[in-house]
Amino acid sequence: xxxxxxxxxxxxxxxxxxxxxxxxGACPSLTAAGLSLGGIAEGMLDAERSASTPEELACxxxxxxxxxxxxxxxxxxxxxxxxxxAHNDVCDLVYQARVDFQRLGLIPREAWSSVLVDQEWDIFxxxxxxxxxxxxxxxxxxxxxxxxxxxxxxxxxxxxxSLAAYGPELTREAFAAVEELGGKATLIDCCCGSSLKxxxxxxxxxALCERNAEEIEASGARELVCVCPGxxxxxxxxxxxxxxxxxxxxxxxxxxxxxxxxxxPLPEGPLCLAKSCQDRDGSYLEQTREALGLGEGEGVSIFNxxxxxxxxxxxxxxxxxxxxxxxKLSFAPEGSTVxxxxxxxxxxxxxxxxxxxxxxxxxxxxxxxxxxxxxWDKTFAQLGGMWSGEYGAWLAQVFA
Ligand code: SF4
Ligand code: SF4
Numbered sequence: 547x548x549x550x551x552x553x554x555x556x557x558x559x560x561x562x563x564x565x566x567x568x569x570x571g572a573c574p575s576l577t578a579a580g581l582s583l584g585g586i587a588e589g590m591l592d593a594e595r596s597a598s599t600p601e602e603l604a605c606x607x608x609x610x611x612x613x614x615x616x617x618x619x620x621x622x623x624x625x626x627x628x629x630x631x632a633h634n635d636v637c638d639l640v641y642q643a644r645v646d647f648q649r650l651g652l653i654p655r656e657a658w659s660s661v662l663v664d665q666e667w668d669i670f671x672x673x674x675x676x677x678x679x680x681x682x683x684x685x686x687x688x689x690x691x692x693x694x695x696x697x698x699x700x701x702x703x704x705x706x707x708s709l710a711a712y713g714p715e716l717t718r719e720a721f722a723a724v725e726e727l728g729g730k731a732t733l734i735d736c737c738c739g740s741s742l743k744x745x746x747x748x749x750x751x752x753a754l755c756e757r758n759a760e761e762i763e764a765s766g767a768r769e770l771v772c773v774c775p776g777x778x779x780x781x782x783x784x785x786x787x788x789x790x791x792x793x794x795x796x797x798x799x800x801x802x803x804x805x806x807x808x809x810x811p812l813p814e815g816p817l818c819l820a821k822s823c824q825d826r827d828g829s830y831l832e833q834t835r836e837a838l839g840l841g842e843g844e845g846v847s848i849f850n851x852x853x854x855x856x857x858x859x860x861x862x863x864x865x866x867x868x869x870x871x872x873x874k875l876s877f878a879p880e881g882s883t884v885x886x887x888x889x890x891x892x893x894x895x896x897x898x899x900x901x902x903x904x905x906x907x908x909x910x911x912x913x914x915x916x917x918x919x920x921x922w923d924k925t926f927a928q929l930g931g932m933w934s935g936e937y938g939a940w941l942a943q944v945f946a
Contacts (some may be wrong), residue, residue, distance in 0.1 A: 547684045549603045550594045551649060556587035558641050560630045563587070567699040569626035569636070575859075576626065577617035579612040583626060583700075589613040590643060597875055604650040608648035617643040618653070622821045623742070623869070641748055648746025648885045658745035660945040663707060663737035664754045667944050670737070676937050677928060679714045684721055684733040687765035695764070700729030702767035702792075704758075704781060706774045707737040708889035711911075712925045715918035716910075720797060723916070724771050727804040731763045734758055739779040740940060744858035755784035763790055770794045773912060776824035795888075798911055799833030808838060808915045814905065815881035816828035820849040820874070820895075822887040823856055830887055834911045838885075849874055849884065853891040854898070863908035871898035875906060885914060896922040 550556070556660045563584030568851075570576045570585075581589065589610060597603035607613060620640045627636050647653050660669040660909065674680065682690040689695040703724045705717045717733075725731035736758050758781060762770055770785070770792050772778035780792040792815050817840070819832045831848070839848050854860070854870030869877030869896055878884050884906060895908035933941055 548594060549597060549600055550590060550646050552646050553591065553594065554681065555638060555642045556590050558768055559587040559634060562634055562882045564632070566631070568629040568631070568926075569634075572629040572738075573628045575621075575677045579616040581612050581616045583634060583639055584618050586613065586639060586643060588819060590646065600650055600814065604652055607647070607650065614652070616751075617647060619857075619859055619866070620923065621823070621852035621854070623852035624826065634834055641743055644744065644746035645748050645786055646746075648934055651711060653746055656762075657858060658741070658807065661741035661745065661748075661858070663739060663741055664750050664757075667881065668707075668741075669945075670707040670935075672941060673711050673929065673932065674945070675933055681733050681735050682718070683687060684731075685735050686719070686730070686732040686852070687761060687767075696730075696732070697764055697766045698730065699732040699782055700769045701725075701731045701767055701771060702762050703731055703768045704734045704735050704738075704770055704777050706771040706777045706889060709773050709912070710735060711924075713889070713910075713912075713920050715916070717915045720773070720912055721805065723801065724797075726936070728769060728771070732767065734761055734770070736761075737782040738892070740776055740780070741858065744856075752784070753778075755780050756788065759784040759788045759790060762792055763788065763862045768771040768792055769800075771797050773797050773910075774776065774824075774890070775822040775830040776888060778830070779824050796833055796835035798832045798915070799830070801915065802837035806837070806915070809917050810914070811913070812840075812914060813883040813909065814839065815883060816845045816847065817834065818847050818849050818882055818884045820853065820884055820886040820891055822891065823852050834885075834887060836909065838914055840881055844858075845896050847877070849877060851893040853886065855890050855894040867894065868898055871895060872902065875899070875904070877920055880905045883909050885909050885911055887911060892920065893922075893925075896920070896929050897918060897926065900926055 564586045567582050570582045593606035596606050622637055662668055678827040685698045703721050710717050739754040742751035776797050778794050785792045825831055854867035858865035884895050889910050892908050
């Protein structure tokens with residue numbers, strides 16, 4: 547291997563890129579950098595050629611602000627991919643570049659120390675421990691006080707890290723519905739690892755999904771019901787890699803197929819459905835529309851593009867997440883509700899609405915299906931208080 551782990555990937559990308567620049571025009575980050583995606587591959591290879599040690603290579607990359615902007619400013623929203631006649635895969639390229647950045651020490655520790663979701667402590671597990679949120683009683687495939695490990699589950703439920711931490715009542719209500727409609731259920735109480743990928747730990751993210759797949763195999767479940775499209779995609783890939791015949795479904799579509807009726811009326815006012823970046827063909831969004839009983843032209847509009855949370859861009863350019871969320875929220879009419887597919891998007895919009903209030907609400911689709919709701923005021927207050935309260939010193943030490 548040369549100095550760059552991704553040399554092969556960069557050469558392959560360049561071989562398929564005409565440098566037409568269409569992707570640049572589709573992306574504010576690439577526009578700011580003045581680079582196309584092919585330019586990222588070229589920049590990485592140029593830097594490698596100019597260096598004979600990893601330290602020299604790190605210096606060469608760090609002294610190219612356009613390259614750093616293009617790699618660390620990427621939301622992985624794939625908007626650029628839609629403009630590329632060759633359908634070049636931006637995620638493959640930028641994830642690889644993040645891996646090289648991480649190996650070369652170009653992503654500072656404070657950008658990722660609290661989201662190492664394959665370790666004992668990350669921001670979600672710390673929040674849960676401090677606020678007494680746990681699911682040992684629902685995690686039936688793992689032995690705990692009160693039950694042995696059970697391998698005869700019919701279905702596994704994967705709420706994902708944000709929902710499990712910030713919406714415990716909603717998690718439990720959704721779990722109960724999955725069990726009622728799908729048979730004996732267990733909860734996979736883990737993360738899909740997307741924050742690891744953003745930080746350049748691609749292998750660790752894959753290993754985490756493999757660990758989840760191992761748990762699903764041990765549970766005996768033949769169906770995996772995920773709340774978030776990103777978790778569903780990553781877990782589908784991991785289960786296939788392990789050769790397991792487990793069907794992966796999004797909660798909304800799975801419920802709709804079983805005749806589940808929403809337990810509360812739809813919010814008043816227009817609804818803006820935010821398509822997840824991970825929902826490339828829009829099929830998860832369509833399933834969700836069906837679950838909510840929303841047809842065409844019923845005061846429903848669709849948001850495309852990232853909420854601002856993707857790719858851990860906020861750790862590189864702190865104000866950009868807010869600007870991106872504002873850009874998306876500017877399409878939401880007064881009195882409307884933005885309905886996201888991914889709980890992290892719901893969090894991101896809710897946070898922005900707290901910072902810059904307007905007459906718009908942020909909801910996850912599960913909140914439109916079930917009685918239980920997120921309580922963002924409480925969550926944000928508790929998250930902020932963690933750092934200054936009795937656990938502040940411990941958190942500062944763990945995430946130093
Ligand atoms: S749109 Fe595709 S072919 Fe054109 S510069 Fe971007 S990656 Fe290359
Ligand atoms: S994935 Fe999104 S943020 Fe990343 S380069 Fe493409 S358009 Fe820009």
